[in-house]
Amino acid sequence: MHGYLPRQAQLVLSKALNRAPAALLLGPRQCGKSTLARQLLAERGDAVLLDLQDRSDRARLQEPELFFEAHRHELVCLDEIQLLPDFFSLLRAEIDRDRRPGRFLLLGSASGPLLRQSQESLAGRIAQVELTPFLLSEVAPAIRWQQLWLRGGFPESLLASADDDSIDWREDFIRTFLGRDIAALELGLPLPLMERLWRLLAHLQGQTLNASRLAGLLDLSSARLQKLLAALEHTFMLRRLPPLEANLSKRLVRSPKLYLRDSGLLHNLLGIESYDDLLAHPQAGESWEGFVIEQLIAAHPRWRPHFLRTGHGAELDLVLERGQRRRVYEIKLSKAPKLSRGFHELVEQLQPEQASLIAPVETSFEIRPGIWVQPPLEAGGSELRAAAPRG
Incomplete structure (x- = not known):
């Protein structure tokens, strides 16, 4: 195609x-x-x-x-x-x-x-x-970011000739992955339980991990749950985004955030079939956040990814670190995004070399002095492109 x-x-x-x-x-x-x-x-x-x-x-x-x-x-x-x-x-x-x-x-x-x-x-x-599934920087301009976000980056899903074919491929992948790849790891869990875990993780997209609550929902020990989460990480399905260890004068959230890494698989697990379904879904914002985070992390291979959230709810969706350097990102599913006061407070304390807001806009613009709103393609571009927004 x-x-x-x-x-x-x-x-x-x-x-x-x-x-x-x-x-x-x-x-x-x-x-x-x-x-x-x-x-x-x-x-x-x-x-x-x-x-x-x-x-x-x-x-x-x-x-x-x-x-x-x-x-x-x-x-x-x-x-x-x-x-x-x-x-x-x-x-x-x-x-x-x-x-x-x-x-x-x-x-x-x-x-x-x-x-x-x-x-x-x-x-x-x-x-x-x-090697990740396809990134936006690899497929643009041949494929629009809306299609990549909806279908995910697996080639057979992304390049399918129709949405129904893409959905069917992802459903087959989910069954095969649970029935063969996870079974091959010999974790000793029945297939229905693994499927339930994956669907629960889809509904927890972008949330901090409450291990005891999730283990209770599955009737598993916390140690068993951690082993399953590690298996999903090792097979590149799950990202546990760690909290930033920072010396701030605020109490920080210490649990990791959970993201299913491929947005297309996430959408199948949530029953999302079309772009209109996606925009209307209550988890559209969390899906967008995970999609953009994958683009940013792939564009910064030598940078360590984190998030930052205080006990009062101020948050940076993504903090990338390399040595003493930091870049911070807020991610909003809005054509007219606004930054919270908490974002400005954390930027003031961390003093990153770059602060950006990634949103579904067409071109970059400066929303505050030194803070740029960028479209998703720039989120998934090279380090140089991400570091040098265009006005």
């Missing part, structure tokens, strides 16, 4: 392969990892790809040392590497025989176990790159 849409992660991945013997491309299932890898391999021309879900491809690794020897001067790409968790020790031995950059590209869908395995076995030998 739109042809191949370039991904921002491709340049990051190419740089990683130029400096490290192996690169691990992580991201949720169906977000485009294989497509990106095939594009990169086609441009290089000196590569071999094995899909570890394919029995014949797995058979080629029956004698891994012989396979590596035969392809030592090519980039070897192993897709769905989480299916062979014990393979990292073999990779370590092969890399130590020849530590040239760009020898292995590994693709995986579950970050927790993979990160642990790669850190333990390939420390100092592997670079990690995360």
Whole structure:
């Protein structure tokens, strides 16, 4: 429909392969990892790809040392590497025989176990790159932000020819994810309970976590709940946005905020089917907030994300930190957004290098001296674009 849409992660991945013997491309299932890898391999021309879900491809690794020897001067790409968790020790031995950059590209869908395995076995030998579903900066101007917000960034959902096809794909993804990906983590919970948890999380979008209350609703222990939330984080479905640790003369909220990371999956779980449904839904503001936060975090890969809320309700939706630098954001679903007094008070205390309000406006404008209102595309642009609003 739109042809191949370039991904921002491709340049990051190419740089990683130029400096490290192996690169691990992580991201949720169906977000485009294989497509990106095939594009990169086609441009290089000196590569071999094995899909570890394919029995014949797995058979080629029956004698891994012989396979590596035969392809030592090519980039070897192993897709769905989480299916062979014990393979990292073999990779370590092969890399130590020849530590040239760009020898292995590994693709995986579950970050927790993979990160642990790669850190333990390939420390100092592997670079990690995360691929998200499509970002607005990747699809604009071919696709409007309204469509990306409604359908989410998974390619099959976003690029579907009709809204009904997009909805059906997301429903299938939710069933497959719960029935296969979560089941593969062996958490020992029945499928209906996992589905109930996910739907509860959709209704808690943008709220601070009350672990004891949520555990009570599910009849689970708090420790069990935390394990489930960690599993959803490791599979890139959930973001727990931590509170900022700041020395302010106010009592601060200490619990993380919860966001389902893909807005399209969130909308399916909330029963939202059209853009009009979305605008009329009571959680439209929270959905918009989560959507924009994902764009901003992806645009600032070396910045640590937080939120800040005082006991009196003053809040900054997103605070990005890098060393001693800070950028703060308020997110409003309004064409005529207004800033609260609490926002100004917190900006005055934190003294960030940039303070912005992200809203569904067409062009940037200065709402107060030094504070800019920006459209969503600038929220998802590069660091330079985000740091330099246009009047």
